[in-house]
Amino acid sequence: MTLTKEVKKKKQPKQGMLENVMKQFDAAAEMVQLNPNIKKILAVTNNELIIHFPVRMDNGEVEIFKGYRVQHNNALGPYKGGLRYHPTIDIDSVKALAMWMTWKTSLAGLPYGGAKGGIQMDPTKYSITELERITRRFTYALGENIGPEHDIPAPDVNTNAQTMAWIADTYMSTKAPSERSKNQHVVTGKPTGSGGLEGRDRATGFGVFLTIKYWAESKDIDLNGKRFIVQGFGNVGYWAAHFLETVGAKMVAVQDAFGTISNSEGLSVADLFEYTKDNKGSIVGFAGSTEVAKEDFFGLDCDICIPAALGNQITAENATQIKAFLIAEGANGPTTVEAEKILMDKGITIIPDILCNSGGVIGSYFEWLQNRNGELWELDEILAKIDKKIKEVFRKVSQTSEEKGIDMRSAAYFIAIQRIEKAYIQRGIFP
Template sequence: MTLTKELKKKKQPKQGMLANVMKQFDTAASLVNLNPNIKKILEVTNNELIIHFPVRMDNGEVEIFKGYRVQHNNALGPYKGGLRYHPTIDIDSVKALAMWMTWKTSLAGLPYGGAKGGIQMDPKKYSNAELERITRRFTYALGENIGPEHDIPAPDVNTNAQTMAWIADTYMSTKAPSERSKNQHVVTGKPVGSGGLEGRDRATGFGVFLTIKYWAKNKNVDLKGKTFIVQGFGNVGYWAAHFLELEGAKMVGVQDAFASIGNSQGLSVENLLEYIKNNQGSVQGFPDATAVAKEDFFALDCDIFIPAALGNQITKDNANDIKAFLIAEGANGPTTVEAEKILLEKGVTVIPDILCNSGGVIGSYFEWLQNRNGELWELDEILMKLDKKIKEVFNRVLKTAENKEFDLRSAAYFLAIERIEKAYVQRGIFP
């Protein structure tokens, strides 16, 4: 029985991301026949931090910010997960994202656990100098709750390489001079000049593209001429679109926080990126496209849909509108359990987030190793390693799905949870 079939037994209420991930976990745990004692451990977080901290603004006034860091599980290694700056962040959403990171790192075979965090704020309302002070003050407040062998943050929504450079510099400045260089890998996703990995900016989007590519190859589907739409045109959405366009696929719709656009004849990925850079970061008004009503975007004619924005975007209210035969989850938790049931009944394939967007955390692992070992990897080598790793994980998920007659999410969860359970069984539970 698949994860989705199990969910049919109960009518799902409208729910947030935490309820969504818990439902996925509970049902997957029954598929794995997870040890009930280990299930008790995995269904709760290890640590939850809520931090209030003051920062002086450019006008001299002090503003109080609320920051979060949730560490879900570290059975397989140090906590790992991004930091996002967004007004919708709350403790429940961070707990959900931290749990998804645990499954993602486990599925990818990495020596990491899962964590997530961020600050409840709209970064667009602050100057660059204010963002630097906010980031550094948050890092100082986190203190020893992060560390290169304990909890390693990375970029996420509205954070980037510059954010990570500020965090690394602040954290290292709290160490003795002789120890500072040993703590460079406290974060990943840093600028290349500050110990970052070549190509880390495209790792997640490249991974999304690779999972689409390997799925298409398995199904004998030629990507050339296929159409796709993207929700969210940040790093993930852009790079996934970039590589798909190189394969001959055609982007016909894009949605961001401000507008939705479409063109059945195709949108140039590079031209749109250039327009966004010169248009205050939005697709709104792009001259080679027609404006599309927000509620009509998911109904655009296309073959592939890449949700690469926030969670809970595909719901029971819009799942039936989707025309695509393949959904590749570039975002974390974009599809609710109710929506996925509808999609699978329609014959739509969903490549789940913990597989589809795992290129980012795999790239982070490469950067962490590079810093830890004092090495320097070139872009071609990095993309080759990323391709090899994602191909290996994708094939394991596909084989499990075929052997057990699971959908892809069920298969991915099965493998992720099974690996963590094995670690607990082999090591035991202290005391």
């Protein structure tokens, strides 16, 4: 009996992110009538790196870690994409994320390709000194596979400005003294004191807010009083919620790795953020909130849903429960293809990830330029630059969506893939 059950489970595996992104790509390639030869190129990654490296722990024991860096495509410029530290990372998920980065940078009109990487680990189980040694050893192992004009990592899930500072310092230390300052832009998302960009911490969440704002304006919808729920209360979720609150929207539920809380009267974004600082990052137990079962989160009553955690969170199983009229994808690939069909049948609009959360890579681009050109920009100026870029891209997607009678994701893919196809057609394929 037990054996039979195990066999059945294996026959019905959950759809992974790679399968999801490939379905999206195949549909988009057919829609734009992509050149078959270029489709072959874009369907695979350029390079896939898996690194096993040893690190000495605080207790003197050596632990072996597995790290990844996948470079999907660089037809438009250097590879660009984050590094995440998470136990669920595997080669397929990194390949999917790298491919999404290619579409995202292309859609945003940036001179970048797409990459992604990380380490298979739970960072909460290690001390700050161990995390530093793990990060520096991983950087050293990556060697010349990254570089300021070749492949530029950035923060992602469970990595931050400090992580980027360690990477930059390690990478620069491998260069001759006269060359070190020229390599500061090997990563973006650094602390401001180490060449980072003012406001880079809020860039992704700010972009999520802006896409919601511009969508609401295009539909003549007032965000004041609208209720929203957020999955993930890290940089992306927190800042998206922060900016939405400034225009009168009300956060009524939040879910993180520790639990789910709600309050139909609203949860203060600032107060919850301060509470998490003193509660080991957890939202659970926040005053005035009610705990909700994890599986009930997406079914909570709201107007706007912001999945800003991990991929494949909105599935065919929970999509039917969603009451929101708008889903703003703060995370990469949070909605499966099957779930999207259900949501579209229900008349729910989805602002796709490659548009919705592109504020982060746009901010990274400005940091890269700032380092490259030896400039220094003020916060207001940076937010204005991100706003201008997001507005421009949002209008292109909306216009394409209306002209072709397609949804926003299809429109975003249409623009992104055509830009890459044009580059290949103009340059040709060597030899």
